[in-house]
Structure formats: C-alpha cells, structure tokens
Amino acid sequence: MALLGGIEAGGTKFVCAVGTGPDDLRAVVRIPTTTPDETLPQVVDFFRQQIAKEGVLDAIGIGAFGPVDVRADSPTFGWFLDTPKPSWQQIDFAGVIKQELGVPVGFDTDVNAAALGEYQWGNGQGLENFIYLTVGTGIGGGGLVKGQPIHGLLHPEMGHILIPHDLSADPFPGCCPFHKDCLEGLASGFAIEKRWQQKGAILPEDHPAWALEAGYLATGLVNFILMLSPERIVIGGGVMEQKQLFTQVRNQVRKKLNAYLSVSQITDNIEDYIVPPKLGSRAGILGALVLAQRV
Numbered sequence: 420m421a422l423l424g425g426i427e428a429g430g431t432k433f434v435c436a437v438g439t440g441p442d443d444l445r446a447v448v449r450i451p452t453t454t455p456d457e458t459l460p461q462v463v464d465f466f467r468q469q470i471a472k473e474g475v476l477d478a479i480g481i482g483a484f485g486p487v488d489v490r491a492d493s494p495t496f497g498w499f500l501d502t503p504k505p506s507w508q509q510i511d512f513a514g515v516i517k518q519e520l521g522v523p524v525g526f527d528t529d530v531n532a533a534a535l536g537e538y539q540w541g542n543g544q545g546l547e548n549f550i551y552l553t554v555g556t557g558i559g560g561g562g563l564v565k566g567q568p569i570h571g572l573l574h575p576e577m578g579h580i581l582i583p584h585d586l587s588a589d590p591f592p593g594c595c596p597f598h599k600d601c602l603e604g605l606a607s608g609f610a611i612e613k614r615w616q617q618k619g620a621i622l623p624e625d626h627p628a629w630a631l632e633a634g635y636l637a638t639g640l641v642n643f644i645l646m647l648s649p650e651r652i653v654i655g656g657g658v659m660e661q662k663q664l665f666t667q668v669r670n671q672v673r674k675k676l677n678a679y680l681s682v683s684q685i686t687d688n689i690e691d692y693i694v695p696p697k698l699g700s701r702a703g704i705l706g707a708l709v710l711a712q713r714v
C-alpha cells in the first residue's frame with residue numbers, strides 16, 4: 420500500500436504524519452506555527468527523517484488554514500494568500516515542500532481536507548454532498564459536492580458569513596479583524612473567551628454562553644443547509660467538546676427552519692444529520708493523507 424505523508428497546517432500548530440490510513444498513522448508530530456522561516460524547515464526535517472526510516476513517500480497532502488490558493492491551474496497554487504496571520508502572507512507553501520522533498524504534493528484547505536478524511540473513513544462515507552465545519556479558535560467550513568472538495572473563486576470561507584446580531588441581547592461587538600460580528604467573530608472559541616473573559620472549557624454546562632453559542636451556530640447551519648443542501652453536517656473543533664451543544668444546535672436548527680424542509684434527516688433523525696467527526700481530532704491529518712492519495 421502507498422506510504423503517504425500528511426500535513427495539517429493550523430494557526431497554532433502544524434501536525435505532520437506518515438501512514439496509510441486511520442489504523443496506520445505513524446510518527447505524528449506537532450510543530451508550533453511561528454514564522455515560515457522557523458516552522459517550514461522543521462516540517463521538512465520531519466519528512467526527511469521519515470523517508471530515511473520508512474522509504475520513499477508516494478506523495479504528501481497538505482490541508483492548510485486559509486485563505487490559500489487551491490486552484491490547480493493557478494501560478495500561485497499552494498500558496499498562503501493574504502492570510503490574517505502575520506508573516507505567512509504570500510508564501511509558496513506547497514512549492515517549498517515539493518522542492519525540498521521531491522515528492523508530488525496535494526493541497527487544499529484544512530476543512531476540505533477534513534471533509535475528505537470523513538468521506539473516506541468517517542461520517543461522510545457514501546455521501547457525495549456534505550459539509551465539514553470546525554468550531555475552534557476560529558470557524559471554518561468546507562465540504563464536498565459530487566464527491567469533490569468545493570472550489571471556485573477560491574474556496575468556501577463559511578466562518579465569515581454575516582448573521583443577525585442583536586446587540587441588546589449580546590452586546591459583545593465581535594472579534595473578527597475583518598468583519599467584527601461575522602459567525603467567527605461571534606461564535607469562535609476566541610470569541611467565547613473574549614466575551615465571557617474565560618476559556619470555554621471552564622464555563623459550566625448550564626452557562627448562558629452555550630445557548631447563545633448554539634443560536635449563532637444554528638443560524639450559520641441553517642444558511643448552509645438552505646444554500647448547499649448538504650446531506651450531512653459534520654462539526655469538529657475544540658468548542659464542540661461541549662457535547663450539550665450538539666443537542667442545542669440541532670434543536671435550534673429545527674426551530675429556525677420552522678418545518679420548511681420536510682426531509683426525514685431533519686424532521687426525524689437530526690441526531691444523524693448534525694454529527695461530530697467519526698475521526699475526531701484526526702479528521703484533518705487523515706484528510707491530508709487522502710489529498711496525498713488523490714494527487
């Protein structure tokens with residue numbers, strides 16, 4: 420079986436691994452995301468060591484935080500574009516990996532990669548149209564249409580959709596540097612921490628933070644459902660460790676749709692429609708292996 424490399428490039432850490440799938444994920448490392456000059460050589464070193472140990476890799480797949488250029492025919496394919504992350508703007512990430520390691524490189528967003536991981540081995544199996552969201556430090560969304568990751572002008576940026584914000588109920592202005600109170604600005608882990616001056620992980624289960632959070636996430640989801648008609652919504656990320664959120668989000672989605680879509684997935688089986696990733700926090704890195712497979 421082909422031996423593959425994967426890189427999940429996140430805003431706080433890069434996860435790198437070598438393997439063939441969920442039952443064979445070898446030598447996983449986490450490298451802090453500092454500057455490209457510091458982080459990328461460590462990534463390259465890891466794969467050089469792995470190649471020395473395991474033999475040649477067939478390909479490396481990269482799932483990266485955005486915005487990135489995912490258009491295969493573009494001169495800047497595989498680059499970080501004008502990302503809000505200082506020092507990472509206009510960096511030829513895929514090019515560096517390809518040049519330094521001499522292997523073919525697959526490239527997509529972190530969330531499109533996670534969707535591919537769930538498609539191959541998780542809760543997206545058998546579904547040609549579904550979306551994957553992460554609610555972590557930020558919010559991101561990707562997914563598949565007809566079994567292919569969604570690309571277009573660039574790629575979806577589902578975390579930055581604009582949603583109603585009732586300032587009398589929630590005076591927190593939002594924390595997105597571009598839009599203030601977009602979905603990410605109101606409902607990301609960072610927003611929760613800023614609004615309540617405490618990390619989400621230590622807010623009690625019955626804290627009002629969670630009803631507010633569920634309302635915002637459900638508004639986002641309703642918009643995605645109506646626009647993309649996904650067959651399932653998989654939601655990962657640190658904030659979704661609050662398992663009560665799943666029930667609250669499902670209830671709010673049904674309430675906001677107000678019986679508009681009479682499909683059994685929503686009316687009878689919503690607990691199978693809005694679900695956590697089967698691969699858990701490994702969806703992204705395993706999805707990177709799928710990107711490698713598909714090169």
Ligand code: ADP
Pocket residue numbers: 429430431553554555556557607608609612618619620621655656657658659660661
């Ligand atoms: P990242 O988005 O940085 O890749 P994560 O998906 O792990 O990483 O998300 C981190 C975010 O999730 C942080 O904002 C953190 O405060 C929040 N978080 C982590 N664990 C929990 C938890 N148990 N409950 C609520 N929020 C959490």
Ligand code: ZN
Pocket residue numbers: 578579595596597598599601602603604
């Ligand atoms: Zn935004």
